[in-house]
Amino acid sequence: MSRKLIIDPVTRIEGHGKVTVHLDDDDNVVDARLHVVEFRGFEKFIQGHPFWEAPMLMQRICGICFVSHHLAGAKVLDDMIGAGPKSGSGVTRTAEKIRRLGHYAQMLQSHATAYFYLVVPEMMFGMDAAPAQRNMIGLIEADPALMRRVIMLRKWGQEVIKTVFGRRMHGISSVPGGVDKNLSRAECDRLLNGEEGLPSIADIIDYAQDGLRIFYGFHAKNRAEVDGFANVPALNMSLVDDDGNVDYYHGVLRIVDDDKHVVREFDYHDYLDHFSEAVEEWTYMKFPFLKDLGRDEGSVRVGPLGRMNVTKSLSTPLAQEALERFHAYTGGATNNMTLHTNWARTIEVLHAAELIGELLRDPDLQQQDLVVTPAAGAWVGEGVGVVEAPRGTLLHHYRAGPEGEITFANLIVATTHNNQVINRTVRSVAEDYLGGRGVITEAMMNAIEVGIRAYDPCLSCATHAFGQMPLIVTVYDPAGNVITERVRS
Numbered sequence: 001m002s003r004k005l006i007i008d009p010v011t012r013i014e015g016h017g018k019v020t021v022h023l024d025d026d027d028n029v030v031d032a033r034l035h036v037v038e039f040r041g042f043e044k045f046i047q048g049h050p051f052w053e054a055p056m057l058m059q060r061i062c063g064i065c066f067v068s069h070h071l072a073g074a075k076v077l078d079d080m081i082g083a084g085p086k087s088g089s090g091v092t093r094t095a096e097k098i099r100r101l102g103h104y105a106q107m108l109q110s111h112a113t114a115y116f117y118l119v120v121p122e123m124m125f126g127m128d129a130a131p132a133q134r135n136m137i138g139l140i141e142a143d144p145a146l147m148r149r150v151i152m153l154r155k156w157g158q159e160v161i162k163t164v165f166g167r168r169m170h171g172i173s174s175v176p177g178g179v180d181k182n183l184s185r186a187e188c189d190r191l192l193n194g195e196e197g198l199p200s201i202a203d204i205i206d207y208a209q210d211g212l213r214i215f216y217g218f219h220a221k222n223r224a225e226v227d228g229f230a231n232v233p234a235l236n237m238s239l240v241d242d243d244g245n246v247d248y249y250h251g252v253l254r255i256v257d258d259d260k261h262v263v264r265e266f267d268y269h270d271y272l273d274h275f276s277e278a279v280e281e282w283t284y285m286k287f288p289f290l291k292d293l294g295r296d297e298g299s300v301r302v303g304p305l306g307r308m309n310v311t312k313s314l315s316t317p318l319a320q321e322a323l324e325r326f327h328a329y330t331g332g333a334t335n336n337m338t339l340h341t342n343w344a345r346t347i348e349v350l351h352a353a354e355l356i357g358e359l360l361r362d363p364d365l366q367q368q369d370l371v372v373t374p375a376a377g378a379w380v381g382e383g384v385g386v387v388e389a390p391r392g393t394l395l396h397h398y399r400a401g402p403e404g405e406i407t408f409a410n411l412i413v414a415t416t417h418n419n420q421v422i423n424r425t426v427r428s429v430a431e432d433y434l435g436g437r438g439v440i441t442e443a444m445m446n447a448i449e450v451g452i453r454a455y456d457p458c459l460s461c462a463t464h465a466f467g468q469m470p471l472i473v474t475v476y477d478p479a480g481n482v483i484t485e486r487v488r489s
Helices: 051-061 066-080 093-125 136-142 144-165 185-193 201-208 210-221 223-228 268-274 304-310 317-329 340-360 419-433 442-453
Strands: 003-007 017-023 029-036 235-240 252-256 262-266 275-278 287-290 382-389 392-400 406-412 471-476 482-488
Touching: 003 442, 017 419, 017 442, 029 419, 051 066, 051 392, 051 406, 066 093, 066 144, 066 382, 066 392, 093 136, 093 144, 093 201, 093 210, 093 340, 093 442, 136 144, 144 185, 144 201, 144 210, 185 201, 185 340, 201 210, 201 340, 210 223, 210 340, 235 304, 235 382, 235 392, 252 268, 252 304, 262 268, 268 275, 268 382, 268 392, 287 419, 304 317, 304 340, 304 392, 317 340, 419 442
Parallel strands: none
Antiparallel strands: 003 017, 017 029, 235 252, 252 262, 275 287, 382 392, 392 406, 471 482
């Protein structure tokens, strides 16, 4: 008799999701899906608000990647008032560098959280370890010195965010055409030199390399398992600069194939000319794809693995050294190994730390040219903003009426871009670990979650509705027995 396995909820991710695995009579996998079962309607209820409120309101989508939403929204506002890159002006050097500083700080602390708290437990204890052990408390008990360094790494990143945005979470810095404050030399020196209870930038760059050390050690002992885990194909997409290297804040969108040939490169303002979105009745999350290639061939991978596949080099010495090792491992070919996302993530932690150190030493942060005043009649009323969030390419698109009220908003977040490749990963892991096994263990089920966690999905950011989702209400008695169930399909 065929059966359905359900993992609900998927743990150690942001948001709420479940997995269903359908098995036939011989316990072979027929289908496997990630269901995003929550809905959040930010695109709708932002409508009617003044456009200048968008970066403040839209960052409330998430308590983790709020800086990315704030900056993507800010770039939209630059466009709308005629001060964006397409206007020929753009924000000042000081404003852009202050925005970049906050953005890199979020990259640092968000990646550190995802890697050390959510991924490393399986590296340290194994996928078959008891759930009570494979968590942050287990890590603290096993290696308290390492976790003290991790906590200080995150704390320092949050201190940079607070310095730029005024708060560690949901602060405000960007305004239409720039930023509302610069950074004093004393503020920068405090972060560079450290103080009691706060590391220096030299310490942070050392702590940032802990992730690489752990991955290299784990990989050396478990090479076949790591390399063979969910090797799934996808196109790779990232913002890049004029030299074809990743730029986390600005650039053009580049998409490469398995041979690293550029299959598409375009101004992100033109995303509607290139992307469409498919929907399924079993999830609130949509499936973006390149129109001319179709849903299967045209889906993309974004985030750390996608970016390291796209970029030719990195701009800081230690991160560049790590990238060269990463590229050499596949002989320069595209890397489709899902667990190597964690390798790419640790490279970006180090890159972010080095970039922050460079900016904190930059005297432009003390300049007073903070806001561009657009020329009379420059109002456009529409804009698109894209940044590389920790999880991948994030797009905001707004339109506003003549009085400045928002009439339209569309978001394509990194996890939405990754939806197709995440589902491929779920299917691949289910086939390798569950298919034909008969007896299903906790470790086998956890393997599917490990595959999902590699993408560090943010389901709260990624959920949208199209059409009508089914509603299932189940009533239980105090003993847990089902009394009745009603389904609206």
